[in-house]
Amino acid sequence: MMRKKANGSQGEIASEKHVLDLDNAEKLLPLLELMLDQAYLGIVFVDPDGVIRFMNRQYEELIGVDRKETYGKHITEYFPDSRLPEVIRTRKAELGWKYNYQGKGTLVVNRIPITKGDKFIGAMTQCIFQDISELREMARKLDLLETKVQTFKRAATDLLTPKYNIDDIKGISPSIVDLKNMALMYAPTDSTVLITGETGTGKELFAHAIHHAGNRNEGPFVCVNCASIPDELLESELFGYGPGAFTGALKKGKIGKIELSHGGTLFLDEIGELPFKAQAKLLRVLEEKRVEKIGEVLPSEIDFRLIAATNKPLDFLKNQKNFRQDLFHRLSVISINIPPLRERVEDIPLLIEHFLQGGPGRGMNVKEAALHEMMRYTWPGNVRELRNALELAVCVAQNEDAIDVHHLPGHIHASKAQTRPEEDHQDLHMKAEIRTNEIQLIKNALGSCWGNKSQAAKMLGISRSSLYNKIKRYAILTG
Numbered sequence: 001m002m003r004k005k006a007n008g009s010q011g012e013i014a015s016e017k018h019v020l021d022l023d024n025a026e027k028l029l030p031l032l033e034l035m036l037d038q039a040y041l042g043i044v045f046v047d048p049d050g051v052i053r054f055m056n057r058q059y060e061e062l063i064g065v066d067r068k069e070t071y072g073k074h075i076t077e078y079f080p081d082s083r084l085p086e087v088i089r090t091r092k093a094e095l096g097w098k099y100n101y102q103g104k105g106t107l108v109v110n111r112i113p114i115t116k117g118d119k120f121i122g123a124m125t126q127c128i129f130q131d132i133s134e135l136r137e138m139a140r141k142l143d144l145l146e147t148k149v150q151t152f153k154r155a156a157t158d159l160l161t162p163k164y165n166i167d168d169i170k171g172i173s174p175s176i177v178d179l180k181n182m183a184l185m186y187a188p189t190d191s192t193v194l195i196t197g198e199t200g201t202g203k204e205l206f207a208h209a210i211h212h213a214g215n216r217n218e219g220p221f222v223c224v225n226c227a228s229i230p231d232e233l234l235e236s237e238l239f240g241y242g243p244g245a246f247t248g249a250l251k252k253g254k255i256g257k258i259e260l261s262h263g264g265t266l267f268l269d270e271i272g273e274l275p276f277k278a279q280a281k282l283l284r285v286l287e288e289k290r291v292e293k294i295g296e297v298l299p300s301e302i303d304f305r306l307i308a309a310t311n312k313p314l315d316f317l318k319n320q321k322n323f324r325q326d327l328f329h330r331l332s333v334i335s336i337n338i339p340p341l342r343e344r345v346e347d348i349p350l351l352i353e354h355f356l357q358g359g360p361g362r363g364m365n366v367k368e369a370a371l372h373e374m375m376r377y378t379w380p381g382n383v384r385e386l387r388n389a390l391e392l393a394v395c396v397a398q399n400e401d402a403i404d405v406h407h408l409p410g411h412i413h414a415s416k417a418q419t420r421p422e423e424d425h426q427d428l429h430m431k432a433e434i435r436t437n438e439i440q441l442i443k444n445a446l447g448s449c450w451g452n453k454s455q456a457a458k459m460l461g462i463s464r465s466s467l468y469n470k471i472k473r474y475a476i477l478t479g
Helices: 001-017 025-038 056-064 082-091 130-160 175-184 203-214 231-239 277-287 314-320 327-331 345-357 368-376 382-397 410-414 423-446 452-459 464-474
Strands: 042-044 052-055 094-100 106-116 120-129 194-199 221-225 265-269 305-310 334-338
Touching: 042 056, 042 082, 056 120, 082 106, 082 120, 082 231, 175 203, 175 334, 194 203, 194 314, 203 221, 203 265, 203 305, 203 334, 231 277, 277 327, 314 327, 345 368, 345 382, 368 382, 368 410, 382 423, 382 452, 410 423, 423 464, 452 464
Parallel strands: 194 305, 194 334, 221 265, 265 305
Antiparallel strands: 042 052, 042 120, 094 106, 106 120
C-alpha cells in the first residue's frame, strides 16, 4: 500500500510539471511569447497611444535592435512612416499592404485594430512576407501549379476527344465525295464499321469524323493501335484488370480501353494484328455488351460503338487463318474502303494547298513543274507521304516563295524514269541531273539543320547511315 501511494505521489508531481496552469498569467505569458517567437509572421503590438508593448523575434531581427529596448517607445521611432497611428485613429484594418522599410526591401503587412469586448486596447502589425519577392515567388509557384493542373485536364480531355470532323477530309474526287456521304449516313447508327485502305490513306481521319457526326459525339473517343502494343499487354490494355490480378499489376487494378469508351466510341486500328485469344474475348464483349476484367469474376455492363481499321484487303482478312471468321463477320457489318492516292490524283492539288496553308508553308505556292511531278508520282505512302514530302520541300525551299522540282524529295522527280520509259533515251543526262539534285537537297538539309546529320536525315526521309553513305559518295563537305 505504501509503494502504491508513493507511485501515486510521483505521478502527481510529474503531472504538475507538465500541465499548464491557464489561470496563472506568470506562467502563461512566457509560453505565449515563445509561441509568437516561433511564428513565421513578424508581429508588433502597440497600445492605444501607439507605444510598443510587444515585438516578436521576427521583427526584432528585421530592425536589428534588442526588442526590449523598443518597449515603451512610440512606433514611429523605429518606423517613421508607420500607418499604425492611422489604424488607431480609424480603427479600420489594412490588409495586404506593401511597405518599404528603409530601403531593405518591400514587406507585405496587415495592420489590425485589437478590441476586447467593446474596449479598444491597441493595434497590431503582422509582417506576412519579409520581402515582396517571397510573395511573387509563391504566386509564381501557384500559377505554375494551376497551369500544370489545367494542362493535365486538357490533355486528359484531348485524349478522349475526336480531333477531326468530316470537313477535315479533303478531296473532290467522286470516290472521296461518296465516302464522305457514306460516313455521314452511317454516323448516327450504332453499327460496327470496318475501314480498310492502304497505309496513309486516312482511315483514322474517317473514324474521328464518324464519331464526331454520330449520336455519341459527347462521349469519349478511345483509340487503340493493336500493332503498337505487345501481345502480352494488349489483353490487359483492352479489358483491364482487377487488383492484384498478376505480378506487377497495380494495387487498385486498371480500367481497360473498352470500359473507358463507355458511352462513346472505341477505335481499334490495325485490327488484323489483334491476338487470337483477344479476338474471342472481343467478340464476346460485342455480343453481350459486357466486359470482364482480368482477375475478376463479375463482368461490367458496357455501352460503346466499335470502329475498326486495317490496311489489309477484306478478302485477305477474311481468309487469314489467325483471324476469327465470326469476328470478321461481326466487324464488317458496314465497311468503308478508302482508295489510294494514285487512284484519285485530282485530289492532290487540294491536299497540297491544305497542307501548305495549315503549316509552316503558309503563303507558299507550288510551281507548275513541281505540281506536274507530284501528279505523276504514284505515292505508295499515300496522303501521309504527300504531307511529309511537302514538309521537306518547305524546309529545303527556306525563304523562297514557291516550291520547285528540286525542292521535292529526290525519289519523286527521279521516278519519271520509271513512269515514262519512252523518255529514257537520255539516261546518262537524267542520272547526272538526279545526282545534282540529290547533292543540292543534302546540302540544303544540312544547312537548315546547322550540320546536324541526324536531323538532316530525318528531314530528307532517309536513315542516318544512308545519309553518311551519300555524303561520302558525293564527297560533300560538311564542315
